[in-house]
Amino acid sequence: MDDDETLTAYHEAGHAVVGFALGGEIESVGLYAEADDWLPERFGDCHVNWGRVDAHSDWQVQREVLTILAGPVAEMIYRGEKLHPATFGPWQHDWAWAWRRGERLMRDPRRRTQLLESVVVLLHHHLSDDLCWAAIAAVSDELLAHEYLDAEQLAETLSFWIRS
Template sequence: MAGPDADGMTSLAYHEAGHAVVAAWLGAEVLFVTLEPDPDDGPRRDGDAAIRWHHRGSTPQELALRELMAVLAGPVCEMIHEGVERPLDRWSPWAADWQLAVELADRLVPSPGRIERLIETTVWQLRALAERQAFWQVIAEVADLLEAHQSIEGESVHESLGRWLGD
């Protein structure tokens, strides 16, 4: 099966950078990010960000909210980069992100109407965050690294975050 074309690869790089940068910003440890995941490692997908969440000092609700933000950050950053709007729940490349977002939101507000409102609010907050110049610079730098190398260690994400936003 063929992978994404050059434009698709750039969009995928912004998508994966979004997941990784937001997770790191929220205190997670990013282990690696890749545009070429191992085909034997779970369901078919175009990219992957391996993220370790530390539970110390966080309630289950706080952790679920952080994870929700990181999950939705991929599609949000991809949309910002492409300058388009897409329905998160009906764009097939984002099906896994959408499913995980619904599961995480259900832990926080177990009611269908409230789940969608929480996801919409979180997307709005992520857009506001990503559109801040310094934050977008981190996303762009990580996306550029991914395009250049296909895979990067999490340390590169954390270094970019520190360089643009401080420790």
């Protein structure tokens, strides 16, 4: 199995590619993130700026849930293993975050679980596409080479693969 740094790079690249494709500005992606007000200490971090949006609109919640779950799915594809984000330790925080945001879309816990699981399946299909996977690999390679990418570096890499 690959080292934690490589797995983290693919994970964070998944967040970045999907966030960018859905219209977010990726402010930064990095390996080795310290704890802050929002998140515990973790291997990596991806900051998405959605601009001036209504954080409670269904469309915004959908974009966030897709972006949140894209990290575990990209890592899942890289690993070649279909693991459940709710039960696989390194991804439980992503699942919990998507679960909280997804409550706005689906209040019933059983149906919300089904919704998030269907999002994982949808993301797996789309992220496995050759062009999308090439974008994830490109960001991952850059992240492994530099450990931190700012908005300008990310926009340059992502705009080659994804037309906004």
